[in-house]
Amino acid sequence: MRLRIRRYHPHFEPPSIDMEYEISGGGTLLEALEEIKQKRDRTLSFSSMCRSGVCGSCAVRVNGKEELACTYKPKDGDYIEPLSVVGVLRDLIGDFNSSLATLKKAHAYPVQMHSGMSEEDERQIERQSDCILCVSCYSSCPVYETNPSFLGPFALSRAYRYVADSREENKKAHIDAVLQNGIWDCTLCGNCTAVCPQGIDPKNDIVLLQSWAAKFGHLNPNLGNFGSFGLEF
Amino acid sequence: MIYDVAIIGSGIAGLSAALRAKELGKDVVVVTKKYPTQAQSSMAQGGINAALSEEDSVEAHIADTLRSAAGLSDEGVVRYVCESAPEAIAWLDYLGTPFSRKGASIAQRPLGGASAARACYAQDYTGLKILHTLYDNCLKAGVKFMSEKFLLNIIIEDNIAKGVTLLNIRTSQVEQLLSKAVVLASGGYAKIYGAFSTNGYGSYGEGLAAAMRAGAVLSDLEFVQFHPTALAKSSILISEAARGLGAKIVDGKGERFCDELATRDELARAIWAKIEEGQEVYLDMRGLGEELLMRELPQERKLARIYEGVDPLQEPVPIRSAAHYSMGGIDVDIDGKTSIKGLFACGECANAKLHGANRLGGNSLLETVVLGRRTGESATMCHNEVEEKTYERTRIDTDFVRAVFGLPNQIDFMERQEFLHKVLYNNAGIVREELAMKGVLSLIRQHQRELAFMGIRDKSPIYNTELVRFIEYGNILELAEAMVVAALQRNESRGAHYRKDHPEPKEHFKAHSHVWKEDGVLCADFKEV
Numbered sequence A: 001m002r003l004r005i006r007r008y009h010p011h012f013e014p015p016s017i018d019m020e021y022e023i024s025g026g027g028t029l030l031e032a033l034e035e036i037k038q039k040r041d042r043t044l045s046f047s048s049m050c051r052s053g054v055c056g057s058c059a060v061r062v063n064g065k066e067e068l069a070c071t072y073k074p075k076d077g078d079y080i081e082p083l084s085v086v087g088v089l090r091d092l093i094g095d096f097n098s099s100l101a102t103l104k105k106a107h108a109y110p111v112q113m114h115s116g117m118s119e120e121d122e123r124q125i126e127r128q129s130d131c132i133l134c135v136s137c138y139s140s141c142p143v144y145e146t147n148p149s150f151l152g153p154f155a156l157s158r159a160y161r162y163v164a165d166s167r168e169e170n171k172k173a174h175i176d177a178v179l180q181n182g183i184w185d186c187t188l189c190g191n192c193t194a195v196c197p198q199g200i201d202p203k204n205d206i207v208l209l210q211s212w213a214a215k216f217g218h219l220n221p222n223l224g225n226f227g228s229f230g231l232e233f
Numbered sequence B: 001m002i003y004d005v006a007i008i009g010s011g012i013a014g015l016s017a018a019l020r021a022k023e024l025g026k027d028v029v030v031v032t033k034k035y036p037t038q039a040q041s042s043m044a045q046g047g048i049n050a051a052l053s054e055e056d057s058v059e060a061h062i063a064d065t066l067r068s069a070a071g072l073s074d075e076g077v078v079r080y081v082c083e084s085a086p087e088a089i090a091w092l093d094y095l096g097t098p099f100s101r102k103g104a105s106i107a108q109r110p111l112g113g114a115s116a117a118r119a120c121y122a123q124d125y126t127g128l129k130i131l132h133t134l135y136d137n138c139l140k141a142g143v144k145f146m147s148e149k150f151l152l153n154i155i156i157e158d159n160i161a162k163g164v165t166l167l168n169i170r171t172s173q174v175e176q177l178l179s180k181a182v183v184l185a186s187g188g189y190a191k192i193y194g195a196f197s198t199n200g201y202g203s204y205g206e207g208l209a210a211a212m213r214a215g216a217v218l219s220d221l222e223f224v225q226f227h228p229t230a231l232a233k234s235s236i237l238i239s240e241a242a243r244g245l246g247a248k249i250v251d252g253k254g255e256r257f258c259d260e261l262a263t264r265d266e267l268a269r270a271i272w273a274k275i276e277e278g279q280e281v282y283l284d285m286r287g288l289g290e291e292l293l294m295r296e297l298p299q300e301r302k303l304a305r306i307y308e309g310v311d312p313l314q315e316p317v318p319i320r321s322a323a324h325y326s327m328g329g330i331d332v333d334i335d336g337k338t339s340i341k342g343l344f345a346c347g348e349c350a351n352a353k354l355h356g357a358n359r360l361g362g363n364s365l366l367e368t369v370v371l372g373r374r375t376g377e378s379a380t381m382c383h384n385e386v387e388e389k390t391y392e393r394t395r396i397d398t399d400f401v402r403a404v405f406g407l408p409n410q411i412d413f414m415e416r417q418e419f420l421h422k423v424l425y426n427n428a429g430i431v432r433e434e435l436a437m438k439g440v441l442s443l444i445r446q447h448q449r450e451l452a453f454m455g456i457r458d459k460s461p462i463y464n465t466e467l468v469r470f471i472e473y474g475n476i477l478e479l480a481e482a483m484v485v486a487a488l489q490r491n492e493s494r495g496a497h498y499r500k501d502h503p504e505p506k507e508h509f510k511a512h513s514h515v516w517k518e519d520g521v522l523c524a525d526f527k528e529v
């Protein structure tokens, strides 16, 4: 079985080339990358830790779609690329710093909590709290091309996780944090939902945040123009 | 810049310590060789223990922990941790951890060796959800993170810790990080068994090796817990919760041959013996049914399918026992103090003598939270004078990394490493014996001598993962040597340490093994409990 891998090294000319490798197949993509590194090419660089889909370090793009290398089973001819994030460091290793920085901006943390919740309450945030911060959704999101300051899918889903948390008393602080470059900038294209390995639905969470925002009297600034079609009656 | 507290490791222990030190108003920095949430703590599935229910009691929790420890725990530590457990769960709940619930209470399930359903959980994402909740809270509190920096050594002057040297993985530069207190929270060493371990890549005990080089004492290293139920090909863990819910361990004929809720060491040996006989062993989860399996253990079905090609609802899953948890560690007291001033340790890299010779499932996450917080607090009380200058250690380590790039690379270290893992598992693993372990020791020492003929093929300074692996391998050799020496001197069987040539416990070995380095020479001894 053959894999095509996009290699990148900032000091090389050209910095980016595609290389093909023969692998034995049968295992996961991570096992294949490991086999290449050990047996064929020590310079191949990628990231991994848990091998079991929970640490979020191994996401790459396979034929253009985000996948966790440790749970994806490669097929002959697959094309492997790094995530589309700000700055690839080397080969399949992306720079996560700017994507992780969105968490703080989106207030994706508890603001004012009390303890104790019911079984039902817990179910409301079960999915969102499965997030492993693999950054796949961020990589798939088209908004970044036009707005690099966009808070992005995982930060918004994780912010929603605290809004939906019955223990959180200050929902407003969360909503205020996601208005700018946040919930209204999303095009609701659903790419993030399609690629999340944990079955999280950031698009839907963004819609839910929008309705929370409406409860606090914030209107979709884009709709204003739409509503009147720019015409004056 | 000189920090008040520098914490090495962003697992649950490191983040618990960081939050506590930050609460007390200190400048805290957390260093990790990956990104913060990419710590092994994310992998814990089963749960975290606390006596919360009517049917349970703190006394029962203490009794179970002491029994499992087989005489090697410190009763004061056990009592403190078990008594603090309900409060620790309340703290985690308050921070926002989405524990699974039953009605209005936090749900609990039984794990092996526990006399009650004591493990609080969040589906089978217990570690993941606690870790991410702590991370969220660290962001809120303003804890500073340094990612992709690899701990090389602890900077020591006059037997006081002044900071650490770090390899910046992105650039291969050596940097120094100065602080008034250094807290090691760098995780365990069970991955020194390589493919025969449930652990993630990276749990090689570099913190322990660095502490040993700095002059600290390591204790009880021979006690490594083997988890009975890991997937046969990949050693990926199938949580003990599966057995708690009724999964059966069976042989090739489908017959049971052990009590599924016996302690991990008993089960691991029973499974090892079957496999030695040439039989295969399986975990049969079919009885659980789809609804229960998907609700309580959603990861397991996915992993069994990917790694064994088996659907646990349809067929029994092939298993073997694999290295899972390291009871031994950097010797510390209840406050996380090591034998070096200014150097602290907590979590799996430390040995606070909670688990003794054998850890109970669910007690290690508890330790990381309770003793992590306590260690974070005691680190804030440390007021060492640290001078802003380039320390000798930093110069030595800079030269060392430069030298690695120049090594001749005549021997392939990755091949050697794979071989070492296999030899360790087969001869210094579940079942041990003097002669075989002496063989392992001489192999380790030979590998150490060969290091100068090894080296790296990748000569790039940018994100050189081969360089990182080579340094990890050097650490593995150093720690494996110390572990085998400790295992060799314990001529008895106790808890997870089983010697075929000394199958019974002996009263005069009711003592902690100590190893340390003096002028680079490994020394070993026992210290009374």
Ligand SMILES: Cc1cc2nc3c(=O)[nH]c(=O)nc-3n(C[C@H](O)[C@H](O)[C@H](O)COP(=O)(O)OP(=O)(O)OC[C@H]3O[C@@H](n4cnc5c(N)ncnc54)[C@H](O)[C@@H]3O)c2cc1C
Pocket: B008, B009, B010, B011, B012, B013, B014, B031, B032, B033, B034, B036, B038, B039, B040, B041, B042, B043, B044, B045, B046, B047, B048, B049, B126, B127, B149, B150, B151, B152, B185, B186, B187, B188, B198, B199, B200, B202, B203, B206, B207, B237, B324, B325, B346, B347, B348, B349, B361, B362, B363, B364, B365, B366, B368
């Ligand atoms: C599969 C699995 C399941 C488990 N299930 C349970 C369970 O259900 N209940 C339970 O109680 N326990 C369980 N355990 C054990 C428990 O998860 C660990 O003991 C605990 O998470 C250890 O936490 P820690 O914070 O000490 O270390 P870790 O979470 O391992 O974190 C170590 C940190 O140190 C960093 N680090 C390491 N070396 C370096 C270096 N050289 N330079 C810089 N940084 C470094 C790492 O990047 C990481 O951030 C399980 C373990 C495994 C492997």
Ligand code: SF4
Pocket: A137, A140, A141, A142, A143, A152, A153, A185, A186, A187, A188, A189, A190, A191, A192, A193, A202, A203, A206
């Ligand atoms: S739905 Fe929104 S957040 Fe998700 S990928 Fe599309 S634009 Fe980005």
Ligand code: SF4
Pocket: A130, A131, A132, A133, A134, A135, A136, A137, A138, A153, A154, A157, A195, A196, A197, A198, A199, A200, A202
């Ligand atoms: S929401 Fe899903 S895709 Fe996005 S970071 Fe979290 S786990 Fe990954």
Ligand code: FES
Pocket: A047, A048, A049, A050, A051, A052, A053, A054, A055, A056, A057, A058, A059, A068, A069, A070, A071
């Ligand atoms: S290696 Fe952890 S998610 Fe793939």
